[in-house]
Amino acid sequence: MSPPDVTAIPANPPRRALPLHRELDRVWRNGPGLWGQVTSVSHTTLGLRFMATAFVFFGIGGLLAMLIRAQLATPQSAFLDTALYNQIFTMHGSIMMFLFAIPMLEGLAMYLLPKMLGTRDLAFPRLSALGYWCYLLGGTILIAALLAGVAPADGWFMYTPLSGKTYSPGINADVWLLGVTFVEISALAAAIELMVSILRLRAPGMKLTQMPLFAWYILGTAAMMLAGFPPLILGSVLLEMERAFGWPFFDPERGGDPLLWQHLFWLFGHPEVYIIFLPAAGVLSTVIPVLCRTTIVGYGAIVAAILGMVFLSFGLWVHHMFTVGIPHLALAFFSAASMLVAVPTAVQIFAWIGTMWRGRPELKLPMLYILGFFFTFVMGGLTGVMLAVVPFNWQAHDTAFVTAHLHYVLIGGFVFPMLAGVTWWMPLMSGRRRIKGLGEAAFWLILIGFHGTFFLMHLTGLMGMPRRIPTYADNPEWMWLNLSSSFFGFVMTIGFALFTIDLILQAGFGKRSVRDPWQAPSLDWAMALPPPNYNFASLPGVELQKEGAGGAMLKLARGEGLLPGAPRGRREILVTSVGTARLEHVALLPFNTALPLVLALAICAFVLLMLAGFYALAPVALIPVTGLIWAWARRAVASVDAAPVEVAPGLLLPVHPEGGTTLTQSGLRCLLFADGTFFASLLFGLAFLSLVSPGPPLPAWGADQKVLLSALAGLSLLVTGGLGARWALGRVESGRPAGAALFGWVIVNLVALVALAALAAGLPDPTRHAGDAVRAALVAYVGLHITIAVLFSAFALDLARRGELAHGRAGALRNGWLWQGYTLAAAALATAALWAQEAAL
Amino acid sequence: MRQVGGMVWLGWLIAGPTAWAGAFSVAYGLHGLGCELGWPALDVGPLSLQRMAIALPSLAAILLCLVLLSRVKATLGPEAGLPRLGLWIGLIATLYTMAPVLVATSC
Numbered sequence: 021m022s023p024p025d026v027t028a029i030p031a032n033p034p035r036r037a038l039p040l041h042r043e044l045d046r047v048w049r050n051g052p053g054l055w056g057q058v059t060s061v062s063h064t065t066l067g068l069r070f071m072a073t074a075f076v077f078f079g080i081g082g083l084l085a086m087l088i089r090a091q092l093a094t095p096q097s098a099f100l101d102t103a104l105y106n107q108i109f110t111m112h113g114s115i116m117m118f119l120f121a122i123p124m125l126e127g128l129a130m131y132l133l134p135k136m137l138g139t140r141d142l143a144f145p146r147l148s149a150l151g152y153w154c155y156l157l158g159g160t161i162l163i164a165a166l167l168a169g170v171a172p173a174d175g176w177f178m179y180t181p182l183s184g185k186t187y188s189p190g191i192n193a194d195v196w197l198l199g200v201t202f203v204e205i206s207a208l209a210a211a212i213e214l215m216v217s218i219l220r221l222r223a224p225g226m227k228l229t230q231m232p233l234f235a236w237y238i239l240g241t242a243a244m245m246l247a248g249f250p251p252l253i254l255g256s257v258l259l260e261m262e263r264a265f266g267w268p269f270f271d272p273e274r275g276g277d278p279l280l281w282q283h284l285f286w287l288f289g290h291p292e293v294y295i296i297f298l299p300a301a302g303v304l305s306t307v308i309p310v311l312c313r314t315t316i317v318g319y320g321a322i323v324a325a326i327l328g329m330v331f332l333s334f335g336l337w338v339h340h341m342f343t344v345g346i347p348h349l350a351l352a353f354f355s356a357a358s359m360l361v362a363v364p365t366a367v368q369i370f371a372w373i374g375t376m377w378r379g380r381p382e383l384k385l386p387m388l389y390i391l392g393f394f395f396t397f398v399m400g401g402l403t404g405v406m407l408a409v410v411p412f413n414w415q416a417h418d419t420a421f422v423t424a425h426l427h428y429v430l431i432g433g434f435v436f437p438m439l440a441g442v443t444w445w446m447p448l449m450s451g452r453r454r455i456k457g458l459g460e461a462a463f464w465l466i467l468i469g470f471h472g473t474f475f476l477m478h479l480t481g482l483m484g485m486p487r488r489i490p491t492y493a494d495n496p497e498w499m500w501l502n503l504s505s506s507f508f509g510f511v512m513t514i515g516f517a518l519f520t521i522d523l524i525l526q527a528g529f530g531k532r533s534v535r536d537p538w539q540a541p542s543l544d545w546a547m548a549l550p551p552p553n554y555n556f557a558s559l560p561g562v563e564l565q566k567e568g569a570g571g572a573m574l575k576l577a578r579g580e581g582l583l584p585g586a587p588r589g590r591r592e593i594l595v596t597s598v599g600t601a602r603l604e605h606v607a608l609l610p611f612n613t614a615l616p617l618v619l620a621l622a623i624c625a626f627v628l629l630m631l632a633g634f635y636a637l638a639p640v641a642l643i644p645v646t647g648l649i650w651a652w653a654r655r656a657v658a659s660v661d662a663a664p665v666e667v668a669p670g671l672l673l674p675v676h677p678e679g680g681t682t683l684t685q686s687g688l689r690c691l692l693f694a695d696g697t698f699f700a701s702l703l704f705g706l707a708f709l710s711l712v713s714p715g716p717p718l719p720a721w722g723a724d725q726k727v728l729l730s731a732l733a734g735l736s737l738l739v740t741g742g743l744g745a746r747w748a749l750g751r752v753e754s755g756r757p758a759g760a761a762l763f764g765w766v767i768v769n770l771v772a773l774v775a776l777a778a779l780a781a782g783l784p785d786p787t788r789h790a791g792d793a794v795r796a797a798l799v800a801y802v803g804l805h806i807t808i809a810v811l812f813s814a815f816a817l818d819l820a821r822r823g824e825l826a827h828g829r830a831g832a833l834r835n836g837w838l839w840q841g842y843t844l845a846a847a848a849l850a851t852a853a854l855w856a857q858e859a860a861l
Numbered sequence: 862m863r864q865v866g867g868m869v870w871l872g873w874l875i876a877g878p879t880a881w882a883g884a885f886s887v888a889y890g891l892h893g894l895g896c897e898l899g900w901p902a903l904d905v906g907p908l909s910l911q912r913m914a915i916a917l918p919s920l921a922a923i924l925l926c927l928v929l930l931s932r933v934k935a936t937l938g939p940e941a942g943l944p945r946l947g948l949w950i951g952l953i954a955t956l957y958t959m960a961p962v963l964v965a966t967s968c
Contacts, residue, residue, distance in 0.1 A: 219867075228867065229943065324946035331878035332954060335885050347968045349915070350892060352961030353885065360957050364950075599867020707890065711897045 024603050026225035029561050029668045034578040040557045040585050041577070047586040048140070048554040051612055059612040061145035062553040066152050067131025068449060071442075073152075074124040075520070077159060081115035084108050086513055089473075093506035096493045105490040106173035107192070111166050113176025117292070118200050119159045121434055125299040126151070126210040128441060129238045131449070133214060135544035135551065136232045138223030138560040140593050143216040143683045144209075145609055146616050146652065151206035151213070153620030158203035161627065165195040172196035175488065177285050178259070180270040180278040185263045191631060194263060197256045198627050204249050205623070211245035212690040214238050220686055221593060222601045223543070224582065225562035229323075232542055233316060236323050237302030240330040241295055246690060247334065248291040250698035255284030258705070258797065264635055267786045267793035269705070275790035277713035279344060280705055286337035287701065293429060294333040298326065300437035301368055304390060307444050308372050310540045311387050312379025318371040325364035325371075332361040342413045351410050358408030365401060369394070385459045389440035392467045393432060400428025403478065421481025424474045431470055439466070439519065446523065447537045451550040452530030458522040465515030472508025476501045541568035546576055558584035559594055561668075583667045592665065594673070595683060605677045606665045610655065619648040646811065653815060656684065658829055676828040688835050692842050699846055702801060706794045706853055718791035721784055721858055730779040731851045734806075737772035738844040741765050741809065745837040748816070752830045762817040762833075769810045769840075776803050791857065798850045805843040812836035873937060873944035877926050877951025884922035884955055888915045888962070896968035911967050919959035926952040 050060040060066065087108050091100045100108065130148055134141055142148055165171045172192045174183040183193040218239045222231055258269040259281060268274035270281050309316045316322065335357035342351060372394075381387060403425040407413050416422060443459060446452075480501045485492065492498050536545040546569040547555055558581030564572040572581075579585060583592055583606070591609040596602060626641035662675035710718070748761035779799060786796035816833045819825045825833060891914045895901065900911035908916070930948045933941045 228870070229940065320942055320946065323943055324950060327874065327878060327943075327947050328950045328954070331875075331882055331950075334882065335954075335958065347892070347896065347966070349961060349965040349967045350889065352965040353889065353958055356958040356961060357885070357954075360954060597867055599870050707893070711893045 024671055026601065026603060027562050029224070029582065029603075029671055031561070031563070031575075031580045032558060032582070032584050032668055034575070034580050035584065037557065037574075037577040037579075040579050041552065043585045043587065044554045044557055045552060047589055047591055048552065050553065056612070058617060059614045061149045061610060061612055061616070063130050063134050063142045063145065063148060064551060064553050064555075066145075066148045067127045067129075070123050070127025070130060070152060070155070073156060073159070074120050074127060077115050077119035077123075077163075079516075079520070080163065081112050081120055082513060082516060084112040084115070086509060088112060089506040089509040091490055092492075092502045094503065095496055095499050096491050100490065102490050103173065104169075106488075107166065107169070107171040109488055110172045110175055110196075111162070114162065114172065114196065114200065115159075116430075117176060118203050119155075119162065121296045121430070122207055122292075123155050124438060125241065125296065125434075126206065126214075128303075128438070128445075129214055129241070129299060130210065132445070132544055133217055133235060133238060134221070135547065135555050136234055136542055137218065137221055138226065138543045138556065138565065139217075139221045140554045140556060140559070141591070141609055142213050143221055143607075144213050144687060146613060147209045147213050147687075149613075149616035150620055151209035153617050154209070154623065155203050155206035157620055157624045158199050158201075158206075158627075161199045161202070161624075161631070162195060165192070165199070170195065177289060178281075179285075180259065180281045181272075183259065183281075184270060191633075194260065194631055197260045197263070198631050201253055201256045201260075202623065202627050204253055207245055207249050208691075208694055211242040211249075211694070212687050215242040215246070215690050216683055216686045218242070219598045220595050220683055222596055223560045223565055224594060224596055224601055224603050226565060226596075226601045228599055228601075233305040233319065233322060234302040236326055237298045237305065240326045241298045241302075244291050244295045244298070244330055244333065246694040247697050248288045248295060250694050251284045251701040252288035254698050254701045254705070255281055255288075258284075260630070261793070261797070264630070264633075265787070267796065268790050269709075269793055269797075271790065272713075272715045274788070275709065275713065275715040275718060276793075277709060277715060277790070279341070280708050280713070282341050282344065283337070283708065284701060284705070286340045287334075290337040290340060291333045293433075294329050296430065297433045298329065300393075300434045300441075301326075303437045303441035303444070304372055304393065305368075306542065307386050307440055308375050308390060309379065310538055311384060311390075312376050312381045314375060314379030316371065317374035317378060318367070321367055322371050325367040328364035328367075329361060332357055332364065336361060336408075339408055339413070342410055343417045355408055355410050359405060362401060362405055362408075369398065385454070385463065386440040386444040388460065388463045389436050389443065392463065393436035393440065395467075396428055396432030396436060396470065398432075399475075400425060400432045404429060416481060418487055419481035420477045420485045420487060423487050424477035424481060427470075427474045427477075431474075439463075442523070444538070445544075446526055447533035448544065448549055448551065450527040450530065451533055452526055453533045453537070454522065454526040454530055458518060458525065462515050462518035462522055465518060466512055467515075469508045469510075469512025469515050473505045473512055476505045476508075480505070535573060536569050539570065541570075543569060543572070545569040546573045548577070554586075554591075556581065558582060583665070588665070594667065595677070603667070603671075603673060604680055605674045606667065607683055608658070608662075608675060613655075615648065615652055615655070619645065619652065622648055650811070650815065653832070657819060657824055657832060661826065661829065674828070682831045682834075684831055685834060685838065688838055692838070695842065699801065699849070702794070702797060703849070703853055706791075706798070706857065709790050709794060710857060713790070715790065718789050718857070719784075721792075721795070727779055727782040730775045730782070731854075734772045734775035734779065734802075735844070735847055735851060737768050737775060738806070738809075738840065738847055741768040741772065741813070742837065742840045742844055744768055745813070745816075745833065745840050748820075749830060749833050749837060752820075752825050752833060753827050755827055757820075758825065758833075759817070759820050762813065762820050765813040765836075766810065766817055769806060769813050773803070773806045773810060776806060795854060795857070798853060802843070802847045802850050805839075805846055809836070809840050809843045812839050870937065870940060870944070873929075873933065874947050876929055876944070877948035878954070879951070880922040880925045881951045881954040881958070884918040885958060887918040888959065891915055891918070892967070901967045909967070912962055915962050915967075916959070919955055919962065922955045923952060926955070 050056040091097050170192050172195055218235050261267045262269050268276040270276045270278050338354035339358045485498050533549050556576050558576050558579045560581050564581055592606050595604045595607045622644040629638040664672040664674050667673050744765035748758040751758040784792045786793040816836050895911040901909050903910040905913045926948050933945050
């Protein structure tokens with residue numbers, strides 16, 4: 021069947037809006053009471069919850085900042101002892117970065133994107149919920165550790181050897197490594213969710229080159245998260261392995277290198293700055309044109325700038341390590357890239373200024389925050405260019421100048437735009453208008469307080485004050501600057517408190533807002549305030565998208581768009597093609613469920629067992645995790661063929677993609693991209709330890725013929741497994757029984773696992789040398805993937821046994837085949853890497 | 862995008878920056894390898910083996926960007942605008958970040 025022309029789809033006849041709303045609400049709403057909230061998988065509910073929780077953590081992080089400022093107000097304060105001070109500044113940075121900034125942007129994107137793209141929810145609602153629970157539970161572990169006095173205390177970037185077992189013998193560092201990794205499940209989940217939703221769920225006819233800029237920004241952010249978080253997760257896993265089992269990845273006496281940690285951390289850490297900045301810039305590109313009563317200047321240039329930032333930001337990480345003794349040429353690469361990234365940033369700044377120049381700016385509250393952003397972020401960007409210059413960097417490294425710079429960039433580049441965004445979308449979120457006056461007062465307090473605190477900190481840094489010191493008795497000349505910073509820090513806090521009060525008052529007591537109060541054209545305003553869980557009673561086609569929020573609102577509510585109502589009692593959305601958003605099929609989204617919460621609790625049990633040092637018991641917790649993921653996948657499978665759905669008069673769409681790509685397959689590809697980055701980072705670690713690390717040389721492995729044969733046998737079996745999967749897929753697609761082929765696939769994968777176990781048994785003790793530890797890590801990585809391949813094949817066999825695999829419903833088999841292919845590639849590369857390591861000896 | 866599929870168009874869009882990222886990564890990797898293996902001391906014509914090895918991936922990326930720039934309009938038609946910008950980003954980024962290869966001391 022050829023895809024329908026999206027420009028020629030007839031409108032559905034208008035219906036009464038209220039019955040349509042009731043029909044949809046019955047299907048999409050949250051259940052009653054607290055349990056209804058707990059089981060909700062709605063992007064609206066979860067987006068709001070992400071943001072609210074992030075604000076709570078922001079409050080906690082801010083409180084810690086005030087404790088730091090109280091301590092530094094005078095040279096020899098006894099307010100906090102050194103150990104507690106270390107925990108507090110570590111937790112301040114960690115909370116702001118991992119528990120506030122990232123979840124905040126995830127929440128905003130989750131809440132807004134389906135509304136802007138003209139759909140009813142994100143691609144994987146249960147994944148959104150799982151991400152939220154992992155975030156909440158992981159964050160709770162970190163805060164609980166703080167209250168118990170065992171919080172991480174090694175700085176938010178956890179440098180080794182300080183964070184190693186020798187210098188941090190308690191569980192403090194483990195809390196960070198396990199807790200943050202647990203939280204990052206939510207980041208990866210969100211990245212996959214957002215990327216697939218942007219690429220596959222846009223309203224029909226909404227081409228990539230025409231979609232709202234906010235979606236471009238989030239697409240870039242999601243791609244960066246998929247590439248940026250895996251190195252951090254790898255670093256955390258390796259450091260935890262060193263701490264728990266003595267695998268010496270970072271121990272220089274046994275061939276490890278602390279610089280490997282720095283590389284892995286900053287491979288994440290610098291792109292992280294842009295991961296945070298891009299969504300904030302998306303807010304600016306959305307709000308500025310509307311508040312200036314014009315359209316954005318330079319749409320194409322902004323998209324190109326996003327593209328440039330996404331890539332270039334991965335070439336800067338070493339500028340955090342300029343002082344560690346890196347060769348000049350490498351310094352020059354990274355210095356050049358660090359300066360170059362200012363160009364796409366400047367392109368956006370000029371596009372926003374051009375937009376304001378062309379339009380008629382209205383000085384409403386969001387615009388105040390936007391002006392605050394310009395003032396602050398440009399200064400932060402300029403000090404960033406200063407720090408990109410190697411000689412200056414050497415002078416200012418690890419001083420309060422750097423602290424000031426990073427706060428100018430993060431608060432200027434993220435917090436101010438986010439505050440603009442929150443004030444902008446509060447009428448949408450709460451359905452109410454704000455109370456005038458309070459917000460403006462909060463803005464001025466925040467702006468004055470911020471600059472009073474951090475501008476002075478540049479000077480303190482230039483006078484030589486290092487970061488993270490609790491006292492400075494020998495340098496009384498720093499006192500007045502520090503005292504002033506502390507005073508203004510409290511002014512800023514009062515501003516944030518006032519901002520929070522303003523939000524609470526608006527949500528609780530504000531007058532009801534009219535629809536589309538800003539007269540914005542984007543689809544996020546073409547709905548009731550606050551929006552129902554399904555967003556649109558019918559989905560906007562090309563014509564309604566052109567009419568903008570004002571013109572389309574009523575027609576969408578009356579069902580004149582596509583796929584009106586929920587007559588079949590299912591949660592239905594439209595899936596479109598990646599480029600031009602051609603209609604492909606109707607997807608059925610899952611209903612509310614407690615499964616994400618239960619799965620997150622099971623993962624939490626694993627984390628807590630690791631944290632408690634019950635290493636032998638921890639793998640047992642993975643059994644319920646596996647079982648729950650199996651149950652999760654079972655529920656996603658359509659057991660019978662569903663009839664095509666009429667989305668407009670005479671236009672029928674299939675419920676199963678006829679041989680096309682399912683949403684799950686798109687999601688799996690994103691996951692494999694992140695997985696590949698993780699693996700590439702591991703190979704980088706192997707190369708770094710082998711070539712650059714100055715430690716003692718790796719003793720010979722003594723790999724014998726048997727080990728080589730095991731590796732080759734394992735690879736051959738994986739190839740056979742892949743062929744078996746392909747054969748089974750062919751049989752399913754042609755309607756023939758595939759049970760025997762699938763059974764063979766399971767067996768072959770199991771035997772491959774045995775071959776790998778034989779190889780693992782021949783490995784040297786991984787505690788002997790870092791090179792041995794990397795070998796073991798590579799083998800463990802491949803082993804994990806073969807184990808999952810076994811589960812994929814067993815799942816497909818189970819479906820076949822139940823008669824649930826059929827032409828058009830073979831997604832599980834396709835996914836398994838994809839996984840098998842990746843596993844084979846990873847195993848082949850790992851084998852080559854091990855061989856190269858052995859050959860180099 | 863009417864001439865090619867969405868994923869192909871996205872591929873064109875990221876081709877330039879990907880070429881830069883590839884050249885940058887390979888050059889950084891070869892730099893470490895060359896320092897370990899003593900390449901700076903080995904001359905290949907007017908350049909050391911080290912500089913030659915690091916410059917080659919950059920040259921490959923530059924050539925790739927130029928070739929793709931010459932074909933982008935014919936392949937993508939009216940949708941060539943953004944991918945063309947992407948290719949220029951890749952080209953300029955490669956030229957700028959790899960320029961130090963010619964002058965800086967290596968190891």
